Amino acid sequence: MTVNKISTGVSGLDEVLSGGLIEERNVLVRGSPGAGKTIFGLYFLAAGVEAGETSLYVNLGEPQSYIEETAAAFGLGADAIRFHNFSPTQEQFAEEESYTLFESAEVEQPDFIAELRKTVDEVDPDRVLLDPITEFRYLTSDERGFRTGILGLLDYLKDAGATVMLTSQAGGTITDDDLQFLVDSVITLDVTAETRAVTVSKFRGSSFRRGKHFYEISTDGLTVWPTLQPGEQAREVEEGTLASGVSGLDELLYGGIEQGTVTILSGPTGVGKTTTGMQFLTQAALDGTQSVLFQFEESQRTLRKRAAAIGIPLQQALDNNTLSVIDIEPDEHTIGEFEHMVREAVEDGTEVVMIDGSQGFQQNLRGLDSPTKALLRVGRYLRAAGVTTFLMNEVHNITGDFQATEQRTSNLADNIIFLRHVEYRGEMRKVIGSLKMRTSDFERSLRELEITESGIEVGGPLPQLRGILTGTPEWHQSPDDQT
Structure with missing residues (x-):
């Protein structure tokens, strides 16, 4: 009828x-x-x-x-x-x-x-x-x-x-x-x-x-x-990968992130999740891909200043109008308003989205009966729309038992990249690895991550680092390393 x-x-x-x-x-x-x-x-x-x-x-x-x-x-x-x-x-x-x-x-x-x-x-x-x-x-x-x-x-x-x-x-x-x-x-x-x-x-x-x-x-x-519905903006995704532009990181991921997938960057505070995600996002924008960063954790001003200090050309991407940064202040928006922003970005042709991060998402938005359910809904909507998505997920344990995520959002992820602090010779260092890539193969080893004035540097594999997934990482020296 x-x-x-x-x-x-x-x-x-x-x-x-x-x-x-x-x-x-x-x-x-x-x-x-x-x-x-x-x-x-x-x-x-x-x-x-x-x-x-x-x-x-x-x-x-x-x-x-x-x-x-x-x-x-x-x-x-x-x-x-x-x-x-x-x-x-x-x-x-x-x-x-x-x-x-x-x-x-x-x-x-x-x-x-x-x-x-x-x-x-x-x-x-x-x-x-x-x-x-x-x-x-x-x-x-x-x-x-x-x-x-x-x-x-x-x-x-x-x-x-x-x-x-x-x-x-x-x-x-x-x-x-x-x-x-x-x-x-x-x-x-x-x-x-x-x-x-x-x-x-x-x-x-x-x-x-x-x-x-x-x-x-x-x-x-x-x-x-209206609440987002996965599939309402479904579109085909061209085959290809999204590279970070950092050689060691792209080698770890066998070329980069598959387009149209959801990637969770997981780790404790200060380990470099936002910086790593920003590297992917800026590289995509400089390559001409329309990108949006929804920033829950810090202001756009702070982000620009930090990017300039470590050699990430964020400002250039902003000036090219291929990257937008949207600050989501605490209690300013409901989850409904945020979902509307996401929908508008997709309808305007955005192909890469970064949400920084899951903790700020939970704390800053009003009307969240179930933060995990809402985050899953947004992620699934973006995936169905063919948008390459990066979600920064903070775990609270700097050391101890390994956790990929704490919000039970790991089932959303096509890819999980984890970053951890480790101790070596009384010094805190950072390592990066891939736990999961649903659509492609990846390197199983860990690599050292450094954030320098010249940008992100990812070294070679670290076969001497063991036990990170058990929560008690140890650096086993080879005979050549011993003094």
């Missing part, structure tokens, strides 16, 4: 709904006070006006002046929306007696229904917003009457050819379970101290994107960030 979809007017929400709302059906938008239900409704009506449709706002709550001010603040053109008001006016608030929206269910219900039907017949709306429909309870004497009245109203509006959005206050002791059974679709807005999220629990006649999708209401408007 083919259904016609119409836009909700909300950036990102149409994607969650697989193209938008189903024409001539109804949807319940529910949430606590302040969640933005009315704003969602205004976007819905404004989208109708923009499409040349007629939009009707049946106002059961806020004074119309407030609604018009809200619409104007978001540039939604309230002048083109038709209003039918049952809300209190300023004059009614000023009366000595307290204002009651529906003083008598028995007396006012016929008048309400008759007046609303008259308005619908006159306006002939394509879209109708009933905000909030929970006020309709005041027009009925019992729950059965409420449900019967809602069903009759929805049937009438459907026969009139209208697509209907209803809003309801939900939260605390207030429930709207009965409404959820009566409507075709249900969208819930959840608000916490840190985040806003939208979920779709019911959508008759269409598929939709499940899960939690973050949204934001700001001076720039209302935006929903």
